[in-house]
Amino acid sequence: MAFLTELDVINDMLATLGESPLNAIEDDHPMVAAGVRFLKVASWREQAKGWWFNKEVVTLSPDDDGYILTPADAISVDPLKPENLFVQRGRRLYNTENSSYKFTQEVKCAVTRSIPFEDLPPSAASYIAQCAVMEFQISYDADGQKTRLIERNVREALAALNTEHIRNQQVNLLYRPSVQYEMARMGFFNRNYSRT
Numbered sequence: 664m665a666f667l668t669e670l671d672v673i674n675d676m677l678a679t680l681g682e683s684p685l686n687a688i689e690d691d692h693p694m695v696a697a698g699v700r701f702l703k704v705a706s707w708r709e710q711a712k713g714w715w716f717n718k719e720v721v722t723l724s725p726d727d728d729g730y731i732l733t734p735a736d737a738i739s740v741d742p743l744k745p746e747n748l749f750v751q752r753g754r755r756l757y758n759t760e761n762s763s764y765k766f767t768q769e770v771k772c773a774v775t776r777s778i779p780f781e782d783l784p785p786s787a788a789s790y791i792a793q794c795a796v797m798e799f800q801i802s803y804d805a806d807g808q809k810t811r812l813i814e815r816n817v818r819e820a821l822a823a824l825n826t827e828h829i830r831n832q833q834v835n836l837l838y839r840p841s842v843q844y845e846m847a848r849m850g851f852f853n854r855n856y857s858r859t
Contacts, residue, residue, distance in 0.1 A: 669780055672792040673698040679800040679809055698799060705795035706780055709787075711738045713775045714824075715831035716784050722771050723756070729765035731756040739775045747771075786827045790820035 674684040676698045685692060688699065710717050720743065723731045733740045733754050740751040747770055748760040755764050780788060797813040800806070 666781065666785060667788045667792055669699070669702060672702050672780075672795055675792065675796045676701070676799040679796065679804055679806075679813070694803070697803075698795075701799045701802075702780065702792070702795040705798060706783075706791045707738065707777060709791050709794060710777055711775065713739075714787060715828050716787060717776045717778050719774055719776065720771065721774050722769050724769040725766040729767065731766050731770065734774060734776065736776045736778075737774050738777050741773045741775075743771045743773055784827065786820070786824045790817070790824045793817040793820045 670685065670688050673688060673695060677684065677692070677694060680694070682692075682694070685695070688695060717738075721734070723733070723740075725731050731749075733751055733756065735754075737751070740756065742749055749756045749758050749766075749770060751757070752764075756766065756770065757764055758766060778787075780791070783791065793813065793816045797810070797817055800809055800813055
């Protein structure tokens with residue numbers, strides 16, 4: 664299976680209007696700019712929820728003036744420790760404890776990043792693409808039957824994305840150390856279940 668490209672998504676949008684596919688995004692078509700905008704907005708909105716592929720822990724340091732600048736691709740920056748009292752304002756961190764943008768030491772943060780569309784995992788790209796196509800279709804065509812079909816595609820893509828997210832986050836209770844310990848203590852990992 665080939666990875667989705669922005670062109671694929673734009674062509675899916677145009678197909679909802681009965682338009683022929685383009686060979687390149689740069690082709691002269693009056694709906695391309697709108698399609699690109701719908702894809703950009705859907706990508707940012709869905710990635711802002713924070714998934715396994717775009718969240719990471721980073722340590723940010725103040726510059727010479729005491730400001731901590733957030734990464735250019737950061738959607739959100741949150742403190743890892745509850746005692747750290749800072750928030751993201753624009754492209755800088757704001758210290759709510761002393762009502763200042765000035766910091767004297769580095770801070771550890773959870774950063775949610777905006778990943779370029781073509782670098783997304785296939786399940787995320789598929790879901791974002793379906794969301795963008797649905798919003799485009801509703802805005803420019805609003806045919807009820809088409810909308811229902813696209814909504815079904817969105818639901819299926821979201822289910823696949825959630826499945827991959829859960830697998831990557833290992834949220835299954837069986838992965839918890841306390842459960843693993845109890846299972847080992849009860850001998851679950853030492854039993855031989857093979858038939859003789």
